[in-house]
Amino acid sequence: QKEVEQNSGPLSVPEGAIASLNCTYSDRGSQSFFWYRQYSGKSPELIMSIYSNGDKEDGRFTAQLNKASQYVSLLIRDSQPSDSATYLCAVEGGSGDKLTFGTGTRLAVRP
Amino acid sequence: DAGITQSPRHKVTETGTPVTLRCHQTENHRYMYWYRQDPGHGLRLIHYSYGVKDTDKGEVSDGYSVSRSKTEDFLLTLESATSSQTSVYFCAIRAGGETGELFFGEGSRLTVL
Numbered sequence A: 001q002k003e004v005e006q007n008s009g010p011l012s013v014p015e016g017a018i019a020s021l022n023c024t025y026s027d028r029g030s031q032s033f034f035w036y037r038q039y040s041g042k043s044p045e046l047i048m049s050i051y052s053n054g055d056k057e058d059g060r061f062t063a064q065l066n067k068a069s070q071y072v073s074l075l076i077r078d079s080q081p082s083d084s085a086t087y088l089c090a091v092e093g094g095s096g097d098k099l100t101f102g103t104g105t106r107l108a109v110r111p
Numbered sequence B: 001d002a003g004i005t006q007s008p009r010h011k012v013t014e015t016g017t018p019v020t021l022r023c024h025q026t027e028n029h030r031y032m033y034w035y036r037q038d039p040g041h042g043l044r045l046i047h048y049s050y051g052v053k054d055t056d057k058g059e060v061s062d063g064y065s066v067s068r069s070k071t072e073d074f075l076l077t078l079e080s081a082t083s084s085q086t087s088v089y090f091c092a093i094r095a096g097g098e099t100g101e102l103f104f105g106e107g108s109r110l111t112v113l
Helices: none
Strands: A011-014 A019-025 A032-038 A045-050 A054-058 A061-066 A071-076 A085-092 A099-101 A105-110 B004-007 B010-013 B019-025 B032-038 B042-051 B054-057 B065-070 B073-078 B087-095 B101-104 B108-112
Touching: A011 A019, A019 A032, A019 A085, A019 A105, A032 A061, A032 A071, A045 A054, A045 A061, A045 A071, A045 B101, A071 A085, A099 B042, B004 B087, B010 B019, B019 B032, B019 B087, B019 B108, B032 B073, B042 B065, B042 B073, B054 B065, B073 B087
Parallel strands: A011 A105, B010 B108
Antiparallel strands: A019 A071, A032 A045, A032 A085, A054 A061, A061 A071, A085 A099, A085 A105, B004 B019, B019 B073, B032 B042, B032 B087, B042 B054, B065 B073, B087 B101, B087 B108
């Protein structure tokens, strides 16, 4: 049973639109949640971390967490072609020490 | 830049040969991790370390061993490589104390023929 689920995509949005990426997780004790961006052939790069319910904004990115629904999302406003990448959701379980990753959602922003 | 260096970056080897991948960090972080990344599976944890000589298994540890004899180096060894171990291997360090944020090295692409 997968612990962190993401739609593999591709999610295609026009330039300037809002891209919405979603992730669900199974461990109710999870405390820490992360979004990584990975360009093809490159290593994952941390975009956002979120630890409490609600929204967290950083520039064009907003992470949203709902622990009751075991759901975390990432919104990208004013999407740019340079945002085209695979976005990985990562969850740290209640026991700590290690992150479990989803398989990622591929985002394509078309000019 | 989290100061992580992986070596080698690319390696082609034959089935049955031993392979060691090295991860070197310059910032004295306690936690280090080895992941592998394969299409359709995402990033999967192989082994991790929480201090010198302190290591633990991840979800896909079979066929792999690790060692950490000093803080800055975390070695991943495939004692007898198999074609199923063809993958991209990423080392990561955990920074920021209890926050759990991982920062990744550039990856090592291993092909086992």
